[in-house]
Amino acid sequence: PNPFCEQHGLPRAECFASELDIFEGFGNIQYGGSRTDDFFSGALHRNTSGYYGQGDTVRGVLRGTGRDLSRWHVYSARWTKSTVSYYVDGRRQGSVNSFDSTRQPMHLLLYNWNTPWEDENMPNASTPDRLNVSVDWVRVWQKR
Numbered sequence: 001p002n003p004f005c006e007q008h009g010l011p012r013a014e015c016f017a018s019e020l021d022i023f024e025g026f027g028n029i030q031y032g033g034s035r036t037d038d039f040f041s042g043a044l045h046r047n048t049s050g051y052y053g054q055g056d057t058v059r060g061v062l063r064g065t066g067r068d069l070s071r072w073h074v075y076s077a078r079w080t081k082s083t084v085s086y087y088v089d090g091r092r093q094g095s096v097n098s099f100d101s102t103r104q105p106m107h108l109l110l111y112n113w114n115t116p117w118e119d120e121n122m123p124n125a126s127t128p129d130r131l132n133v134s135v136d137w138v139r140v141w142q143k144r
Helices: 001-010
Strands: 020-021 029-031 034-036 039-045 060-063 076-079 084-086 091-097
Touching: 001 034, 039 084, 060 091
Parallel strands: none
Antiparallel strands: 020 039, 029 034, 039 060, 076 084, 084 091
């Protein structure tokens, strides 16, 4: 459980392990009836780890962007009290309503992870065993 919540006696929902995925890249996947490199996915989880016997609830934006996402792009999210909006190169991809659990301090993580849930046929023998990723910059703003 979130130590900040326990130390400060915050409500139970704020002790959930909320997760905001600004961009999850899937590479060349089957989407909309064909293979595509333009698939965007952003997700907001209410309780990723299933703490306190509560399962995870996910709200997300899944769509083709019309852009080759194997190229360099700027991914961002605007997180307010009521919504999270997702952007690629400044163009809004969609929005989801916030959860009660997203009103708490969170950590910022950057990672790449190859998981089978994005395509049941991946990873397989053709999946590269190495992935080179470049991150030019990361910015976080907080409006007070």
